[in-house]
Amino acid sequence: MTHIILCRGFRIIEAYVIPDDKETHELRLTHETTITDMQSPVRWLLLRNPVVDPITGSTHLRFLLYSSCGYNFQLVCADITLPANSTENVLPLLLDAHAVTMRPMSYSYIVRTELIQSSADGFARGLDLETRIPDKFYISTFGIDATGERCMVDVGHMSSISVAADMGYWQRASFDGTSGRLCFTVPTADSPGNYTAMVLDVE
Secondary structure, eight states: OEEEEEEETTTEEEEEEEOSOTTOOOOEEEEEEEOOSSOOOSEEEEEEEEEEOTTTOOEEEEEEEEEEETTEEEEEEEEEEEOOOOSSSOEEOEEEEEEOOOOOOOTTOSEEEEEEEEOSBSEEEEEEEEEEETTEEEEEEEEEEOSSSSOEEEEOOOEEEEOOGGGOSOOEEEEETTTTEEEEEEEOTTSTTOEEEEEEEOO
16 A cells, blocks of 8 residues: 655645555545644655554654744654554544754854755755855755664764855755765856856765
């Protein structure tokens, strides 16, 4: 039995089962719960692939939830349990979450972004990317180990990277955790409306 996990309205988490019958195209809601004790997540990353308990039939998953509100941000390790459900009733989705501690936010930062890539085998790698002035980025790497009972984070040292002052702020950024590369775009100095793509190798 395969499920799809959805977060509706940032507060309601739902699990739908994908029918085994190929002639049936409707998903069936099997579990749901409401997030009440943390900020509404804006991004979900699968940290551990589903594991089915052979005795109870429950399905266990672990996600990394990212949420932000102004200068505040939060990384949460969330364990989701889907109790076995052979009925047509909607059962409670069990959610056990704990915060992943990172470096505190400073109001002196202009932009702060967490770029994370997970491998669904219990590990994730990310960048803490900060922009304080238009021509300088501050970057630190971090790794998350989600194989144990609680998620552990290892934050590296912060380093600065300078770019041409007339390039302005970065517009879009993505992180390839496998190769350790940061890809981002900045406005092209002599061509208004266009952008230049840049690639940085991050240790």
